[in-house]
Every structure is written in C-alpha cells, then in structure tokens.
Amino acid sequence: MAGRASIPARNSALIAMIADEDTVVGFLMAGVGNVDIRRKTNYLIVNSKTTVRQIEDAFKEFSSRDDIAIILISQYVANMIRFLVDSYNKPVPAILEIPSKDHPYDPAHDSVLSRVKYLFSAESVSQR
Amino acid sequence: MAGAEEIEICEGGEESIEAEAKTERGDEKVLLQFLDSLDGYLTLMDSLNSKLREGWFDLASARHSMGTLRINTTLLDLKDHSASSTLQVTDQEVESLGSVHCFALSKWASKGGSGKGKDFSTVADSEMGSPRSPQLRHRGVSGEKPSDKGETTVLAADEEIKKERAKSLSVFGGLVSPKLRGAQLSFETALETLVEIANTRSSMLTAFERISKK
Numbered sequence: 001m002a003g004r005a006s007i008p009a010r011n012s013a014l015i016a017m018i019a020d021e022d023t024v025v026g027f028l029m030a031g032v033g034n035v036d037i038r039r040k041t042n043y044l045i046v047n048s049k050t051t052v053r054q055i056e057d058a059f060k061e062f063s064s065r066d067d068i069a070i071i072l073i074s075q076y077v078a079n080m081i082r083f084l085v086d087s088y089n090k091p092v093p094a095i096l097e098i099p100s101k102d103h104p105y106d107p108a109h110d111s112v113l114s115r116v117k118y119l120f121s122a123e124s125v126s127q128r
Numbered sequence: 129m130a131g132a133e134e135i136e137i138c139e140g141g142e143e144s145i146e147a148e149a150k151t152e153r154g155d156e157k158v159l160l161q162f163l164d165s166l167d168g169y170l171t172l173m174d175s176l177n178s179k180l181r182e183g184w185f186d187l188a189s190a191r192h193s194m195g196t197l198r199i200n201t202t203l204l205d206l207k208d209h210s211a212s213s214t215l216q217v218t219d220q221e222v223e224s225l226g227s228v229h230c231f232a233l234s235k236w237a238s239k240g241g242s243g244k245g246k247d248f249s250t251v252a253d254s255e256m257g258s259p260r261s262p263q264l265r266h267r268g269v270s271g272e273k274p275s276d277k278g279e280t281t282v283l284a285a286d287e288e289i290k291k292e293r294a295k296s297l298s299v300f301g302g303l304v305s306p307k308l309r310g311a312q313l314s315f316e317t318a319l320e321t322l323v324e325i326a327n328t329r330s331s332m333l334t335a336f337e338r339i340s341k342k
Binding site: 011012013014015021022023024025027028030032034036037039041042045069072094096098099101104107112115116 | 180
C-alpha cells in the first residue's frame with residue numbers, strides 16, 4: 001500500500017495494559033505480565049493517585065516499544081489523554097480501548113470509530 | 129474504412145465500461161468488507177464487555193472469600209520474568225484489501241529448565257487464513273508426531289498449561305478460591321476476544337484507508 005511502512009513480523013510480542021487494578025490483575029492472571037531485568041513492567045495500574053502525566057508517559061513508552069503489539073487501555077483512562085490517543089495512528093502496537101468496572105464502553109469515544117465515523121456523516125455523503 | 133473505425137471506437141468504449149464496472153465492483157467489495165469489520169468490531173466489544181464483567185465479578189467474589197489482603201497489587205511478582213501469553217504479528221494478504229496485520233495469541237508458554245520457552249506451536253484454530261480469527265496457538269507437542277501418540281501429547285500439553293495457570297495464581301498463595309480460578313478463565317477468554325478485536329480493527333482500518341483514497 002502506498003505510503004504505508006511495512007511492519008516486521010514480531011514473535012513473542014507483549015500486551016501492555018494501562019487500566020484499573022482489577023482489570024490489570026485479571027489479565028496478569030491470564031499470563032500477560034512481563035517484568036524485564038530493569039524491573040520495567042508492561043502495565044500501569046491506574047488509581048486515584050495516578051497523575052495524567054504518569055499515564056501519558058506510560059502510553060508514550062508503550063507505544064514506542066518494539067516488543068509490544070497491543071496496548072489495552074481502559075476507555076476512561078484514554079479519555080484523560082484523548083488527544084494523545086486520537087493522534088496515534090500507527091497500526092502496531094494496536095490501541096484497544098476497553099471498558100472498566102465503573103465506566104462502560106462508549107463507542108462514541110472510541111478513537112478507531114471516531115476515525116471512521118466521518119464516512120457516515122452528512123458532509124461526507126453530500127460530497128459523493 | 130469509416131465503418132472499421134466506428135467498430136474500433138465502440139469496442140474501446142465497451143472495454144472501458146467493463147473496466148469501470150470491474151472497479152466499481154471492487155470498490156463495493158471493499159466497502160462491504162469495511163462494514164462487515166465494523167459490525168464485527170462492535171459485536172466483539174459487546175462480547176468482551178460480558179467476559180470482563182464475569183471476570184470482575186469472580187475476582188470480587190474471590191476477594192470476598194479470601195480477603196482483600198490476599199488479592200491485591202502489592203503481591204504482584206516484580207522479579208524479572210517473561211510473559212506466558214504472547215502475540216505473533218504477521219502480514220497477511222487478504223483479497224481486495226491487500227496486506228493486513230494479523231495478530232495470533234500464544235497462551236501459556238512453558239519456560240523449561242534452560243530458561244527458553246518450549247516451542248510446541250500447534251495451530252488449534254481451523255480458520256488460519258482469516259484475519260478475524262484469533263489464531264490461537266495452544267502449547268502442545270508438534271503436529272508431526274504419529275496419530276497414535278496424539279492423545280499422550282495432548283495430555284502432556286494440558287498438564288503444562290495447568291502448571292502454568294497454577295504458577296500464575298501462586299502469587300496469591302498456595303490455596304486459592306475456585307472463584308479466582310474462574311476469574312482467570314474469564315480473563316483468558318477476554319484475551320482471546322481482544323486478539324480477535326485487534327484483527328478486526330486491523331482489517332477495518334485497512335479497508336477504511338482504501339475507501340478514503342478513492
């Protein structure tokens with residue numbers, strides 16, 4: 001595809017998580033947790049004490065790592081850094097917004113659906 | 129002579145009309161694939177929501193029976209260790225969409241004594257070629273073994289998976305609530321759904337790019 005960088009095949013790529021405690025603990029039980037020699041984890045647990053800056057830094061770090069293929073982010077956390085999430089347009093790692101216990105999934109805020117919704121808007125229809 | 133030229137012009141016109149019709153059919157196919165992917169994405173998100181709810185509920189039940197101190201993030205293992213469930217990312221050729229990124233989940237890798245993962249990769253999912261399939265790979269002995277040893281190898285693989293699951297829960301103590309095991313299974317299923325979502329997202333965005341360029 002013109003203008004599209006080819007992504008090298010990745011084996012044993014990780015799933016990163018930026019989510020609330022229960023979601024992270026749950027997925028860690030499913031075996032996705034990784035801690036490297038420098039004690040860097042592939043997850044950030046977001047609670048009331050977590051700052052927006054910490055979330056931004058974690059997102060930037062995970063999205064620039066070569067060993068991460070998917071980033072799971074609770075949608076309410078993604079809303080805190082919406083500008084950053086919406087401006088991300090690389091195919092890998094894929095950013096998946098997931099619901100949390102107290103915040104159900106809202107398709108209207110999903111960055112992927114926001115990107116494609118213009119196809120269904122009145123303006124785009126009138127241009128065809 | 130004028131008649132021959134007229135025939136040539138007509139044939140040329142017919143060819144261009146055919147080519148246009150073919151292009152239109154191709155465009156419609158891409159549009160249909162996009163709409164299918166979009167529908168699949170929303171359906172899978174709904175399914176994910178249900179699975180996560182089950183997991184959260186079981187986790188809350190486990191916390192209630194085992195106590196809050198036994199299930200919290202302070203117990204998480206911060207010593208260096210590799211993930212047991214990982215992904216493989218490849219490029220797949222999909223008709224009319226071209227190259228699409230495909231994610232495949234590999235669950236419960238066995239570490240082995242040497243510290244290297246035992247590579248038992250066997251594709252369990254029959255929908256290998258579909259970009260929407262999670263392409264789940266269960267760790268078991270390679271499919272090249274003779275069929276009469278098949279049962280033994282499947283049992284061995286199941287034992288390995290059970291060990292890995294138990295190891296994952298061991299941070300919460302030796303004896304854990306059945307609800308915690310239930311939560312683990314729910315989150316495993318949620319993980320499979322997430323990989324399907326990633327594949328659907330990939331094909332949706334690829335189709336969207338094709339449509340946007342037109």
